[in-house]
Amino acid sequence: MDAPKVVSMVPKIRIRGLGKIFEGAQRVVALQDIDLDVQENEFVTLVGASGCGKSTLLRIIGGLEYHTSGELQAGGKTVAGPGADRAMVFQHYSLYPWLNVIDNIRFSRRLKVNREDLTSADVERASGRADALLSLVGLSSMAGAYPNQLSGGMQQRVAIARALMPKPEILLMDEPFGALDAQTREVMHDLILHVFNLEKATIVFVTHDVEEAIYLGQRVVLLAPRPGRIDTIYKVPLGAERHQDMKHTREFLDMKREILDRIRETSGMKTDTGMLDKMSAV
Amino acid sequence: MASTSARPGLWSIRGPMTQRRYWLFAAVGLLLPMVLWWAVANSGWVEKVFMPAPGSVWERTVLWFDEDHLMADMAISIYRVTAGWLLSAVIAMPIGLLIGTFRPVQALLEPLTDFIRYMPAVAFIPLVMLWVGIDEGSKIAIIFIGTFFQMILMVAEDVRRVPAAQIEAAQTLGATRGEIIRLVLLPSAKPALLDTMRVTMGWAWTYLVVAELVAANSGLGYAILKAQRFLQTDKIFAGIILIGLIGLVIDQLFRLVHRKAFPWMHLKS
Numbered sequence: 424m425d426a427p428k429v430v431s432m433v434p435k436i437r438i439r440g441l442g443k444i445f446e447g448a449q450r451v452v453a454l455q456d457i458d459l460d461v462q463e464n465e466f467v468t469l470v471g472a473s474g475c476g477k478s479t480l481l482r483i484i485g486g487l488e489y490h491t492s493g494e495l496q497a498g499g500k501t502v503a504g505p506g507a508d509r510a511m512v513f514q515h516y517s518l519y520p521w522l523n524v525i526d527n528i529r530f531s532r533r534l535k536v537n538r539e540d541l542t543s544a545d546v547e548r549a550s551g552r553a554d555a556l557l558s559l560v561g562l563s564s565m566a567g568a569y570p571n572q573l574s575g576g577m578q579q580r581v582a583i584a585r586a587l588m589p590k591p592e593i594l595l596m597d598e599p600f601g602a603l604d605a606q607t608r609e610v611m612h613d614l615i616l617h618v619f620n621l622e623k624a625t626i627v628f629v630t631h632d633v634e635e636a637i638y639l640g641q642r643v644v645l646l647a648p649r650p651g652r653i654d655t656i657y658k659v660p661l662g663a664e665r666h667q668d669m670k671h672t673r674e675f676l677d678m679k680r681e682i683l684d685r686i687r688e689t690s691g692m693k694t695d696t697g698m699l700d701k702m703s704a705v
Numbered sequence: 706m707a708s709t710s711a712r713p714g715l716w717s718i719r720g721p722m723t724q725r726r727y728w729l730f731a732a733v734g735l736l737l738p739m740v741l742w743w744a745v746a747n748s749g750w751v752e753k754v755f756m757p758a759p760g761s762v763w764e765r766t767v768l769w770f771d772e773d774h775l776m777a778d779m780a781i782s783i784y785r786v787t788a789g790w791l792l793s794a795v796i797a798m799p800i801g802l803l804i805g806t807f808r809p810v811q812a813l814l815e816p817l818t819d820f821i822r823y824m825p826a827v828a829f830i831p832l833v834m835l836w837v838g839i840d841e842g843s844k845i846a847i848i849f850i851g852t853f854f855q856m857i858l859m860v861a862e863d864v865r866r867v868p869a870a871q872i873e874a875a876q877t878l879g880a881t882r883g884e885i886i887r888l889v890l891l892p893s894a895k896p897a898l899l900d901t902m903r904v905t906m907g908w909a910w911t912y913l914v915v916a917e918l919v920a921a922n923s924g925l926g927y928a929i930l931k932a933q934r935f936l937q938t939d940k941i942f943a944g945i946i947l948i949g950l951i952g953l954v955i956d957q958l959f960r961l962v963h964r965k966a967f968p969w970m971h972l973k974s
Contacts, residue, residue, distance in 0.1 A: 487873050507879025517870035521892050521969055533888060536879035569969040582874070589878060 433499055434460035435593060435625040436484060441493030443479055443651075452650035453479045457493065459644065459653060461627060466619055468628045468640030470682065472690035476651025478597055481629045485511045485595045498592055507536050510591035512582050512599045518570040525566040527581050529553045531589040556584040559621070560614065576607035583615065587622055596628040600635065609667060612638055616665055633682050637675060638665060645682060647689035654689055657682060757939035762946070765939040769928075782913055782925040783951065785841070789848025789916070790909040793856055794902060801860025806890060815861065822854035827915050839920035847919065851912035852905045859905070863897035864890055896967045903959035910952050 436459070443454040454476045461467050469477040482488040483495065486505035495502045497509055505511075518527050531537050532549055557563055560580035570578055579599055586594060596615075600608045616639065619626055630636050636643045637659055647654040660674050669675055713720045739759065745751060746758035753761075769775040803810040804818075829850050837843045867890055875889045917926030925944050932940035964971050 485873075485877055487876065505873070505876035505879075507877075509877055511873065511877040513870040513874065515870070516868040517874040519871060519889070519893065521895070521967065523969075530875070530888075531878040534875075534878060534880050534884055536881075569972055571969065572972055585874070586878070595877070 432462065435463045435465070435498060436461040436627070437494070437496040438484075439494040441480075441483070441490050441495055443476065443483060443488070444491045454483075454490070455650040455652050457651075457653055459656075461625055463625055464623050466626045466628065466639060466641050467644060468630060468636035468642070469644050469646060470630060470633055470636045470686065471646035471651075471654070472648050472686050472692075473631070474651070475646035475648040475689075477629045477646050479651065480646070481511075481595050481597050481627060484593075484627060485509050487511070507531070507534075507589055508591055509593045509595055510586035510589065511595040511597065512579070512586050514598045514601050515575070515578070517582055518578055518585075520570045523567050523569050524562060524573070524581050525553060525557060527570065528556055528584045528588055530585055537589050553588060556587055559618065560584045574607075576603050576611060579603065579611065580614065583618065587618065587624070590622075592625060594624045594626045596626065598629055598631065601631065608632075608635070613665075613667070615639065620663070633679055633686070634670060637661075637678055637682070638670060643678075643682060645685055645689075649691065655685060754936055754938055757942055761939045762942045765937070766943040766947070769940065769943060773928075774923075778923055778925050778928050779947065779951070781923045782917070782948075785844045785916060785924065786848055786906075786909045786913055789845040789912075790852055790906055792845065793849045793853040793905070793909075797853055797856035797860055798898070801857045802864055802886070802890070804857065804861035805864025805894075806886060811861070815858070818854050818857050822858065826851035826912060830915070830919055834919060843919045844916040844921060844924075847916035848909050848912045851915070852909045855908065856901065856905045859901040860898060863894045863901055866897060867893040896963065896970055899959065899963055899966065903956060903963075906955055906959070907952055910948060913948065 438457050438459040441454060441457040442452070445451040445453055457480060469480065471477050479488060483490050484497065484502065486502050486509065497506075502509075519530065522530065529550075532553075554563075557566055560583060562577060562580055562584075565573065565577065570581065573581070582599070600611050603611065612635065615626075618624075628636075628639055633643075637657075638661075640659055643657040643659060644653060645655045645657065646652065657678060659678065661669055715722065715726070742756075743759050746753070746756050757765075766775070769778075800814065804814055805811070826847060830847065833843050833846045833850070837846045871889055871893055872885055875885050880888065913924070914926035914929060917924045918930065921927040925948055929941050929944040932938075932944065
């Protein structure tokens with residue numbers, strides 16, 4: 424189902440035979456033989472039953488976990504730990520509560536990696552960028568507010584703006600809307616698509632919400648658990664422009680059902696109808 | 706049907722309480738023991754020498770102030786407690802920070818600290834006298850021993866409680882180790898650290914009397930010990946209550962600093 428690859432194009436993220444084993448009291452194969460290319464300016468979503476290792480894979484790409492076998496390259500370079508080229512947005516608790524909204528967004532400006540050979544024009548542009556990002560995420564009126572004064576949705580907007588501030592080539596998102604209510608989530612979906620079109624980043628997005636995965640992704644990567652591996656890669660049959668109505672189209676719903684069914688099949692969990700009968704008989 | 710309020714009762718679990726009721730209960734909680742004390746002391750059940758009345762404790766305090774350098778006793782005690790506590794804080798902060806940040810340092814120092822903190826500070830008095838002598842240094846040393854090891858563990862825990870996502874967000878923005886310590890761990894742990902300082906200051910005060918066992922000739926703890934020799938229970942009462950009041954004032958000062966230094970923590974959304 425994969426799109427035909429252009430031979431000369433170097434993928435933004437290149438994963439070959441990647442594996443992750445957690446050594447402990449019990450040896451757990453979290454990921455096995457992962458092969459995946461993410462192209463520049465592509466939006467890829469990762470879904471799968473719990474325990475399939477989708478978050479682990481994302482954290483390995485981000486350099487926050489290490490793989491125990493295989494190869495991983497980002498932007499043509501072998502990944503060895505976290506770096507400014509791969510910003511990450513977390514589910515929650517990642518904002519700095521002692522900094523107000525605009526200072527959270529500007530946080531990366533305080534890091535040496537972003538201050539090397541900087542001209543005054545760069546500095547000027549950077550402060551303009553912080554303001555631009557603030558209005559991009561619709562929080563211009565909240566610049567001076569502190570994180571614990573914001574709703575969960577607003578906090579995630581700030582986290583996204585902060586991650587985008589240093590213009591990362593790759594944006595990794597680990598269930599960023601998982602703690603938000605359904606209405607807020609819809610708003611965030613259109614916001615992140617808007618950001619994606621404007622910022623031209625490469626996005627890898629982990630979610631347990633299949634609808635979200637299809638609506639946002641150009642490809643949906645389905646992982647299966649025990650051991651964590653890539654099961655199927657779906658190419659989403661929607662164009663670059665997305666809007667909420669598409670969620671009710673035939674092709675969207677068909678794909679949603681197909682993916683949900685496949686997740687259920689791979690999860691290894693079945694409803695024990697015999698047990699249910701016994702329980703209702705008591 | 707008559708309209709009724711569905712407000713849960715006063716004694717429902719974690720139920721609501723109006724501000725007025727809260728202060729009413731607080732006033733009762735504070736005044737009741739005073740009234741009981743006054744009643745018992747004046748009832749004649751207990752001899753005056755064992756339980757002096759509030760009035761005589763007050764008179765003794767005034768006498769202490771007028772004729773027996775109460776202010777000097779307070780000053781020297783505050784100095785000893787503050788010096789011992791400050792010394793402990795200055796050393797425990799960086800060590801605790803390192804324990805809470807780097808696993809090898811944790812493995813190296815935490816079990817050791819855990820072991821030492823169970824040793825009673827009082828038992829160190831003979832050693833302290835041998836090593837430090839019997840001047841001011843020894844009193845400060847006892848208070849230091851009483852607070853230092855607990856403080857290390859509490860500081861380490863404060864640093865460990867910084868949410869992983871805060872650290873990881875900085876890492877994926879390209880922060881170095883030094884920058885994470887300086888720009889994330891420290892500012893994030895600061896409010897908890899100030900609370901740790903407040904709590905350990907309270908413990909430092911509890912070691913005062915013990916510290917002033919060592920060849921002291923001034924201080925609130927020393928005055929309490931001396932009063933015991935002359936059966937001046939009213940002075941013992943006065944000394945204990947004064948230590949309690951000083952502690953209360955210092956505690957409130959810490960809370961005030963907390964509110965001023967970390968306004969973002971005290972915001973209502």
